[in-house]
């Protein structure tokens with residue numbers, strides 16, 4: 478099989494992982510990114526003033542049950558142990574999240590054991606709601622009004638910019654409460670933080686003699702014709718110049734501030750109340766507990782509707798967006814030699830491990846199809 482020339486639009490995890498696999502199979506790969514750095518939204522860099530490693534586009538914690546993905550990331554970077562433990566301020570007190578036995582006992586001023594707490598929460602739940610349709614109904618049915626209002630209502634409203642009664646019940650799939658003292662945010666087998674940051678890892682993934690990286694380079698559709706195939710990890714609607722309108726996203730604003738020592742004592746502090754305009758504060762030095770820095774850098778995080786010049790963070794995916802999405806999916810199906818990948822190309826929220834899994838599968842599927850002389854579809858992972 479002759480070698481091909483392929484373009485990756487986006488030097489995030491999707492573009493880097495697919496590009497690396499194709500380069501290792503003897504193909505020539507060009508990776509372009511409109512930004513001046515690699516790693517996409519998991520980009521990390523050292524703050525010049527404090528020396529702290531900063532998660533520039535918001536906190537990123539690596540967690541997975543996928544052993545192959547874990548081996549993959551460890552091939553390019555040393556991961557040091559890191560468990561995500563989140564705190565929340567609401568009603569003038571600090572609690573641990575996700576809601577666990579400590580949170581429940583502290584919130585209600587009790588000393589309940591697991592069985593008592595379960596019965597107690599069941600008694601709080603609004604059992605008159607038999608078929609919850611909205612996020613609010615689901616939360617009321619699971620945990621009752623007091624916990625809902627303290628921990629879910631304000632936070633969700635700030636995060637999504639609408640009342641929880643306008644969001645689907647499916648957002649809260651399971652009972653968001655634990656009846657023990659386990660406050661690990663994730664249950665995954667493998668969890669950690671890259672010793673030198675995510676960007677160092679992505680730089681190493683891209684460090685291959687058959688990969689050329691061009692930063693500060695925005696993709697133009699005409700460029701596609703110069704390559705045998707394009708893997709596009711930019712926004713799906715952006716590929717079509719927003720011809721049908723814009724897919725809705727939430728964007729984030731980060732208000733940076735510095736201090737000396739330890740500002741809040743943990744990496745992430747959520748703010749549950751509507752009266753506090755930000756959703757959380759991240760103190761980045763806590764993501765690298767093996768490092769020591771005198772100074773500290775924090776981000777106050779504000780969520781709002783994404784405008785044309787903003788960075789798209791979270792796809793909204795309500796009914797109106799899904800209708801528009803299905804139209805763009807149809808347009809994409811008509812394109813040739815382009816595969817839409819990653820979180821923006823498929824308009825889905827994807828964790829990093831899922832992004833890598835999908836990128837490995839996309840590259841593997843592409844190589845197998847090429848061997849058989851079959852065309853590559855517009856989507857390997859369906860957006861809808």
Ligand SMILES: Cc1cc2nc3c(=O)[nH]c(=O)nc-3n(C[C@H](O)[C@H](O)[C@H](O)COP(=O)(O)OP(=O)(O)OC[C@H]3O[C@@H](n4cnc5c(N)ncnc54)[C@H](O)[C@@H]3O)c2cc1C
Nearest residue numbers: 487489490491511517518535537538696711819820828829
């Ligand atoms: C606030 C936030 C927190 C997160 N926290 C976690 C976490 O804790 N754990 C976890 O596992 N995951 C987390 N994620 C998810 C993680 O960021 C994604 O899984 C990952 O970034 C997806 O990689 P990607 O390559 O698909 O997309 P991206 O990282 O978005 O990369 C796409 C790249 O394409 C470039 N691009 C776009 N359009 C063009 C164009 N026209 N021309 C050239 N370049 C273009 C962009 O500049 C970008 O660099 C978080 C996401 C967000 C938003």
